[in-house]
Amino acid sequence: MSKSLFDKVWDSHVVRSIADGPDVLYIDRHLIHEVTSPVAFVGLESRGLSVLYPQRTFAVADHNTPTINQHLPVKDPLSANQLKTLETNANKYGISHWGLGHENNGIVHVVGPENGITLPGATIVCGDSHTSTHGAFGAIAFGIGTSEVEMVLTTQCIMQPKPKKMRISVNGALHKGVTPKDVGLYIISKLTTSGATGYFVEYAGDVFENMTMEGRMTVCNLSIEMGARGGMVAPDEKTFDYIKGRPKTPKGADWDKAMAYWKTLKTDDDVVFDKELTFDASDIEPMITYGTNPGMGMGISNNIPTAESVEGGKATYDKSLAYMGYAENDQMIGKKIDYVFIGSCTNGRIEDFRAFASIVKGRQKADNVTAWLVPGSHVVEAKIKEEGLLDIFEEAGFVLREPGCSACLAMNDDKVPAGKYAVSTSNRNFEGRQGPGSRTLLASPLVAAAAAVTGVVTDPRELL
Amino acid sequence: MAYDKFTTLTSTAVPLPIENVDTDQIIPARFLKATKREGFGDNLFRDWRYNGDNTPKQDFVLNNPIYKGKILLGGKNFGSGSSREHAAWAVYDYGFRCVVSSFFADIFKNNCLNIGVLPVQISPEFATEIFEAIYADANTELEIDLEKQTITLLSSGTQESFDINGYKKGNMLNGFDDIDYLQSMKNEIETFTESRPF
Numbered sequence: 001m002s003k004s005l006f007d008k009v010w011d012s013h014v015v016r017s018i019a020d021g022p023d024v025l026y027i028d029r030h031l032i033h034e035v036t037s038p039v040a041f042v043g044l045e046s047r048g049l050s051v052l053y054p055q056r057t058f059a060v061a062d063h064n065t066p067t068i069n070q071h072l073p074v075k076d077p078l079s080a081n082q083l084k085t086l087e088t089n090a091n092k093y094g095i096s097h098w099g100l101g102h103e104n105n106g107i108v109h110v111v112g113p114e115n116g117i118t119l120p121g122a123t124i125v126c127g128d129s130h131t132s133t134h135g136a137f138g139a140i141a142f143g144i145g146t147s148e149v150e151m152v153l154t155t156q157c158i159m160q161p162k163p164k165k166m167r168i169s170v171n172g173a174l175h176k177g178v179t180p181k182d183v184g185l186y187i188i189s190k191l192t193t194s195g196a197t198g199y200f201v202e203y204a205g206d207v208f209e210n211m212t213m214e215g216r217m218t219v220c221n222l223s224i225e226m227g228a229r230g231g232m233v234a235p236d237e238k239t240f241d242y243i244k245g246r247p248k249t250p251k252g253a254d255w256d257k258a259m260a261y262w263k264t265l266k267t268d269d270d271v272v273f274d275k276e277l278t279f280d281a282s283d284i285e286p287m288i289t290y291g292t293n294p295g296m297g298m299g300i301s302n303n304i305p306t307a308e309s310v311e312g313g314k315a316t317y318d319k320s321l322a323y324m325g326y327a328e329n330d331q332m333i334g335k336k337i338d339y340v341f342i343g344s345c346t347n348g349r350i351e352d353f354r355a356f357a358s359i360v361k362g363r364q365k366a367d368n369v370t371a372w373l374v375p376g377s378h379v380v381e382a383k384i385k386e387e388g389l390l391d392i393f394e395e396a397g398f399v400l401r402e403p404g405c406s407a408c409l410a411m412n413d414d415k416v417p418a419g420k421y422a423v424s425t426s427n428r429n430f431e432g433r434q435g436p437g438s439r440t441l442l443a444s445p446l447v448a449a450a451a452a453v454t455g456v457v458t459d460p461r462e463l464l
Numbered sequence: 465m466a467y468d469k470f471t472t473l474t475s476t477a478v479p480l481p482i483e484n485v486d487t488d489q490i491i492p493a494r495f496l497k498a499t500k501r502e503g504f505g506d507n508l509f510r511d512w513r514y515n516g517d518n519t520p521k522q523d524f525v526l527n528n529p530i531y532k533g534k535i536l537l538g539g540k541n542f543g544s545g546s547s548r549e550h551a552a553w554a555v556y557d558y559g560f561r562c563v564v565s566s567f568f569a570d571i572f573k574n575n576c577l578n579i580g581v582l583p584v585q586i587s588p589e590f591a592t593e594i595f596e597a598i599y600a601d602a603n604t605e606l607e608i609d610l611e612k613q614t615i616t617l618l619s620s621g622t623q624e625s626f627d628i629n630g631y632k633k634g635n636m637l638n639g640f641d642d643i644d645y646l647q648s649m650k651n652e653i654e655t656f657t658e659s660r661p662f
Binding site for chain 1: 481482483484486488489492493494496497498499500501511516539540541544545546547548549550552567568569570571574575578579629630631632641642643645646647649650652653656657660661662
């Protein structure tokens with residue numbers, strides 16, 4: 001029977017299929033962080049259970065970590081306690097732990113691929129919805145709740161019904177200045193935040209075939225923002241080149257064996273998807289969001305759409321625009337902004353900082369802008385220095401911070417004050433996401449850079 | 465973590481007719497710093513419920529004493545966003561045992577089922593009827609029967625059936641969770657592990 005990429009990977013991980021119930025799905029790789037794992041350890045201990053395969057779980061501190069002075073003790077006692085709890089649990093059960101200050105530390109979804117934890121054909125879960133990032137490698141990767149973290153720790157399995165399958169193809173060539181982030185925001189704006197709920201997405205077509213691994217990670221990362229459980233791209237030579245030789249990828253004969261398997265991971269020709277969508281790359285321009293969910297995005301040169309033209313209730317739409325301090329039909333170009341954040345598991349990789357540098361090079365940070373440049377990992381941070389990007393940033397008046405989730409969800413001190421506007425390369429513009437009362441405009445690193453040097457929302461194509 | 469069995473529930477409901485309520489609203493990230501599962505109900509809808517100085521926002525429904533009960537009636541696409549189970553914990557800890565909506569986000573729904581909160585998905589028309597009935601009379605009761613998979617608006621007798629898979633239904637009716645089940649499969653899982661290429 002012909003199968004999709006998703007079918008092939010999912011079906012090969014089913015330990016048992018329960019009639020009128022979920023599949024028992026085997027998990028190859030489990031990532032944990034300090035926020036969603038502590039209660040899972042409390043749970044397993046209260047049941048008198050232990051960790052079944054500690055070598056399949058990897059602990060990384062990221063959500064709570066400060067992005068300056070990481071060598072000093074963490075000031076917030078609650079954050080410090082969570083970080084310490086992660087370390088204690090990892091050590092107690094023999095789980096690898098990359099805590100604050102470790103050379104491999106960074107955002108869990110950035111360091112997983114960097115270190116070869118992420119592999120094609122694997123099942124990967126983490127108590128974080130942006131686990132979908134790892135789908136860029138042809139893995140089935142998605143976020144789980146803490147009860148499921150406990151399940152994976154104790155049995156290496158979770159129980160979930162198999163999602164339906166959707167294929168999203170984007171064909172043609174992207175215009176100059178249009179990045180993977182714009183492709184993601186464009187698709188979400190078309191589908192809404194619930195348009196892919198119940199589905200697992202495969203991304204296909206020219207645009208994804210030509211996209212870098214970093215770009216594929218950005219798009220797969222955003223899959224959850226349209227409600228999908230996850231998204232994936234079939235592995236190809238680019239994928240294999242990326243993972244080859246990384247610390248935790250298979251070596252020697254194991255690599256050859258794995259490659260033979262990985263090359264089978266593509267959707268068979270005659271597969272019928274539950275839903276199939278196709279977009280034209282030339283319709284996409286640099287995107288920006290104007291509301292309080294990621295589906296409220298638009299081409300940067302457009303005006304804010306009217307309530308009637310967007311899906312959803314008028315009351316919800318009005319509430320959203322009132323929160324943002326915007327009105328229907330407003331132009332976004334020229335709107336004053338206060339903060340710029342480049343980083344997160346969506347856009348915290350080296351390619352994103354190269355894009356940011358391409359615009360700020362030879363220009364100066366606008367005086368009214370506070371900018372947070374937060375690399376996704378120490379590896380990214382090192383590359384930024386090695387490639388000379390740090391010099392460009394510093395000459396333009398920017399400061400590079402240390403890695404972590406940072407202002408994406410503002411669990412640390414990187415909070416946007418109430419009422420202030422932030423152009424952010426992260427993934428969510430929910431009310432208060434970047435600090436109580438903060439107002440978020442999601443965009444690509446190019447749009448963020450253009451805003452950072454002009455102090456207002458600016459079409460990056462004018463500065464390229 | 466064990467939870468109380470869910471069989472039938474007859475209760476008034478708290479109406480929250482906002483669409484796309486995300487888990488950052490249900491529980492903002494800055495309240496996720498606990499290492500134990502306790503007290504999350506205090507911060508349910510924190511920023512909609514309280515001002516910056518911690519005084520209650522009088523126009524928010526949880527601060528309106530006429531609306532109470534063990535059922536939360538939400539707008540479409542309830543629980544979108546983050547996978548934080550803390551959102552489901554906050555709902556449960558506050559005292560809700562059931563969330564009713566015309567559409568749920570996937571991970572939130574799954575988390576609810578894992579901790580003993582029953583997500584009941586109904587038609588948009590029925591949701592509108594229930595909202596209107598509650599606004600007409602806050603004492604309007606809903607009856608949810610998990611065994612029969614029905615939800616009834618008692619004032620009008622309007623009834624709909626809802627979906628839940630047989631396995632999860634059995635868990636909810638008995639107060640079991642997935643770990644009980646998975647533990648019974650240990651040998652099967654160990655054999656499966658040996659076949660994994662990496």
